[in-house]
Amino acid sequence: MSSLSPTVFSKAEIIQASRTADWLILVLSFLVFCGGFHVHAMLTMGDWDFWTDWKDRRLWVTVTPIMCITFPAAVQYWMWDKLRLPLGATFTILGLLFGEWVNRYFNFWGWTYFPINFVWAATLVPGAIILDVILLWSKSFLITAVIGGLAFGLIFYPGNWSMLAVLHQPVEYNGMVMTIADIQGYHYVRTGTPEYIRFVEKGTLRTFGKDVVPVSAFFSGFICILIYFIWHFFGRWYSTTRFIDQY
């Protein structure tokens, strides 16, 4: 057989080859996004998501969506602009969660024995689905950024409260009031993460009384809009093909 001979002949073979390509690209890109996004997330919001005693009403709520709308914005551009596939956000967020859960289960629990209820990964899937559906419905990156970005920030806290609430029950512990999450942080010794490193409940939202979560979530949503714009340009740049026609 000549090297120039076609490798597929019939329509069935073409379909078969196309589907094989689909699965190869899906699996490989899932793993690539998993790796890249996971490193990005650990470097930018690591401890806020590693430990329950960092999952506070201000910084965790603010930082996590802002740092996690990045890859979804970029990949949404590629998948929508080139393929009209509205699943870039969910695809990358699932890649991130896959990496995070492998890390939390095998490293944090399996290797160093921190219990899962102390080191669980926050879910970002609700925001990702909303981001994808708004793009599908509006077919506009502008509307996706404004409405989807805001929603991505707003839904993060209620989406995780079902898991977090039980850990914010008050306990009297040796004469002090602490949440269960605080006690976990005190209980499970981290020699490299002393208590003063925790960047939680800091800020100037005192005038909002105890209702600081909505303020933090709205602020996060606004910044998500900006970050979406910036990162969707990354997607545009990285999915643009240019040819050099002159040497």
Add this chain to the structure above:
Amino acid sequence: MSKSAIRTWAAAGLAVAVAATSLYVPEASAHGEKSQQAFLRMRTLHWYDLNWSTDKLRVNEKMTVSGKIHVFKNWPETTANPEHSPAFLNIGIPGPVFTRVESYIGGQFVPRSVNLELGKNYTFKVVLQARRPGRWHMHTMMNVEAAGPIIGPGKWVQIDGTMADYKHVLTTLTGNTVDIEKVGTAGIWGWSFFWIFFGFAWIGYWVAKPVFVPRYMARKAGDESIVSPTDVKVGLGFMVATLIITWVGYNAGNSANPITIPLQAGVIGTMEPIPEGAPTVEAKVEQATYRVPGRSVILKVRVNNRGITPVQVAEFETAGIRFLNGSVYKDETNYPPQLLAPEGLSVDDNSPILPGQSKVITLTGTDAAWENERIADVIYDPDSRFGGLLFFVDSSGFRSMAPVGGPLLPRFT
């Protein structure tokens, strides 16, 4: 390259990888305390009168590490100090092999960071509950913001039993009894993986149809029919379901836990030191040399006994290493042997220092620990000054402590 050659090289590579990662697995035996610069260990925190309540226990049993901390007055100016930076009483163990159930400085419970005054002494106590079986190296430890962990003496402790038996039950202020090791775990698994499956369902809807090549070709051809009205309806259905499920989950969290509070944070404050009157014994170093070949430090010290009983030099401590004047004082605390020189301190004039007397004595602290624990490296530091504690004892066994320090001159011959 032929297929058989590829197989051979792949097998060889795999064998090397397996051998490198599984045949040689050395035990991590310490926490890098020897790597901390000598001046950091000599002139920051001095841990003394230490006691480990046991060195062998079973899962769920508790042990106590207690003693005193002297916060060195001549703290290196290049290192943040706990008077101005938050400090956290930690414990140096390899992960949560123990859980810390109580910790105190000056009798106050300290689950968060505190401040300590330079030159003061504090009592401390850490209560630990055994969790993971094994033989673990346990250090006293204080983290100081911007200075990092300052590690004290370490000791090996054996835990027997099974980690599955570990339990720590608490009662919340709302009356719920919870095992902190397991509380909320089922909900975390359930909600996390529900959302993951839900996300995959959304992806599955799209990848059930041809994905890349046909869609790319259609897109290039300007064919927008690859997104159908049905696709939009399904998408809106997913979004509505997402909003409803999130609302249900949020309300479920609230109704199951109607009273919650935010995380508790913030520096507790400056701790109460051990009350001190005028020092009964004062010591001032007039000259200090370190003789490299002999692994010994020679201190010429002027001692003033301002007390009412005669005293003798009992011990010189620096960086957790204790040099004892064996003819005067014996250790009965089962101190880590690598950090103890039971006969390591000699005194040129061992006669008691009488009340009101002031005299100059020469102390020689000799032991291989100077090298083994890398304290001798202080002579290569940019600021070759040492710090330590001198202990005196009277005939009744009462111990007095005096901090000492100053320039350290090396002798290389």
